Amino acid sequence: MEIKIDTKKSIYENINEIYEKIKELKNKKQKIENLIKELEEKLNNIEEKIVIEKKKEEIKRNKKWYEKFRWMFTTNNFLLIAGKDSITNEIIINKYLEKNDLIFHADIVGSPFGILKNGRNASEIDIYEAAKFVGSYSRAWKNKLSSIDVYYVYPDQISKKVPSGMYLKKGSFMIYGEKNYVKVNLEIALAFENYNVIPGVPESIKDKYKRYVILIPGNKKPIDISKQLENIFKVDYNIILGYLPGDSDILYIR
Numbered sequence: 314m315e316i317k318i319d320t321k322k323s324i325y326e327n328i329n330e331i332y333e334k335i336k337e338l339k340n341k342k343q344k345i346e347n348l349i350k351e352l353e354e355k356l357n358n359i360e361e362k363i364v365i366e367k368k369k370e371e372i373k374r375n376k377k378w379y380e381k382f383r384w385m386f387t388t389n390n391f392l393l394i395a396g397k398d399s400i401t402n403e404i405i406i407n408k409y410l411e412k413n414d415l416i417f418h419a420d421i422v423g424s425p426f427g428i429l430k431n432g433r434n435a436s437e438i439d440i441y442e443a444a445k446f447v448g449s450y451s452r453a454w455k456n457k458l459s460s461i462d463v464y465y466v467y468p469d470q471i472s473k474k475v476p477s478g479m480y481l482k483k484g485s486f487m488i489y490g491e492k493n494y495v496k497v498n499l500e501i502a503l504a505f506e507n508y509n510v511i512p513g514v515p516e517s518i519k520d521k522y523k524r525y526v527i528l529i530p531g532n533k534k535p536i537d538i539s540k541q542l543e544n545i546f547k548v549d550y551n552i553i554l555g556y557l558p559g560d561s562d563i564l565y566i567r
Contacts, residue, residue: 379392379394381401382394382395382396382397382401382404382405383395383396383397383425383427383446383450383512384512385442385443385446385512385513385514385517386513386517387429387435387438387439387442387443387513387517388438388439388442388516388517388520389435389436389438389439391429391430391431391432391435391439391443392429392430393417393427393428393429393430393442393443393446393447394409394427394428394430395417395425395426395427395428395446395447395450396425396426396427396484397425398484399482399483399484399485400483400484401425401484402425402426402484402485403483403484405426405427405428406426406428406471406486409428409430410428410468410471411430411468412468412469413431413432413433413434414428414429414430414431414432414433414468415428415429415432415433415435415440415443415465415466415467416428416465416466416467416468416470416471417429417443417444417447417463417464417465418447418463418464418465418488419447419448419451419452419453419461419462419463420461420462420463420464420494421451421452421453421456421461422452423451423452423455424447424448424450424451424452424453424463425447425450425451426447426484426486427443427446427447429443429465432465433467438516440465440495441495441497441516442513442514442516442517443465444463444465444495444497445463445497445498445499445500445514445516446501446512446513446514447463448461448462448463448497448499449497449499449500449501449514449558450501450558453499453530454499454530454558454559454561455530455558455559455560456530457530457531457560458499458530459498459499459529459530460496460497460498460499461496461497461499462494462495462496462497463494463495463496463497464492464493464494464495465492465493465495466488466490466491466492466493470488470489470490471486471487471488471489472486472487472489473486473487474487475487499529499530500514500515500527500528500529500564501513501514501527501528501556501558502514502515502517502518502519502525502526502527502528503518503525503526503528503542503553503556504518504521504522504524504525505522505524505525505526505546505548506522506524508547508548508549509548509552510548510552510553510556512556515527519567523567524546524567525566525567526542526545526546526563526565526566526567527563527564527565527566528557528561528562528563528564529561529562529564530559530560530561530562531560531561531562532560532562533560533561533562533563534560535554535557535559535560535561536550536554538553538557538561538563539551539553539554539557541563545566
């Protein structure tokens with residue numbers, strides 16, 4: 314760096330000018346460093362968003378057949394599928410019900426039908442978890458109940474045939490014979506892994522996954538809960554939104 318001395322000024326005036334120039338250069342250096350840091354942060358955010366978008370596309374391509382419905386795997390890895398509406402209720406019963414399955418329904422108007430695949434070989438733990446899941450996605454959640462009775466029956470007990478003069482709405486079925494009741498608390502758990510959501514109940518999730526949330530019926534709107542969880546788990550809130558049964562409160566986050 315060249316330093317010019319003004320011979321018309323005193324040595325002290327020249328020194329002051331030099332210090333001012335040095336100060337000015339330091340300020341410019343700091344501004345440049347701050348700008349570089351800001352640009353690096355923006356670049357990192359862009360790269361993270363690109364990774365997330367690629368992962369979302371990969372997830373879409375690799376979706377399993379059961380992800381068209383409500384679904385979960387129990388502690389012992391029995392698959393449960395449940396309807397999202399009257400149309401999917403019809404589909405799962407008419408297309409996917411097999412003789413070794415169990416059928417679940419909450420004891421309330423406005424419940425999905427659920428099928429525990431190979432449920433005749435399931436333990437009481439798996440049956441309880443399946444009942445809890447179906448109950449939590451019933452109208453009982455929106456009614457802010459804390460618990461509900463859920464029953465399960467066998468494939469030969471469900472039918473579209475009704476007594477003369479009766480009519481069944483789409484997605485509804487007649488149940489014949491004895492029902493097996495299970496009382497459950499209303500809770501769901503959502504695990505987060507590789508930018509994806511794995512639904513279930515606390516019992517089926519907490520020992521399998523490191524990061525998850527437990528929800529109960531509450532007062533926060535689904536959109537608000539979804540955005541809150543997006544900030545915590547870095548998963549698109551639109552994906553999370555599809556797994557929420559209604560207004561909720563967060564009971565536990567890990």
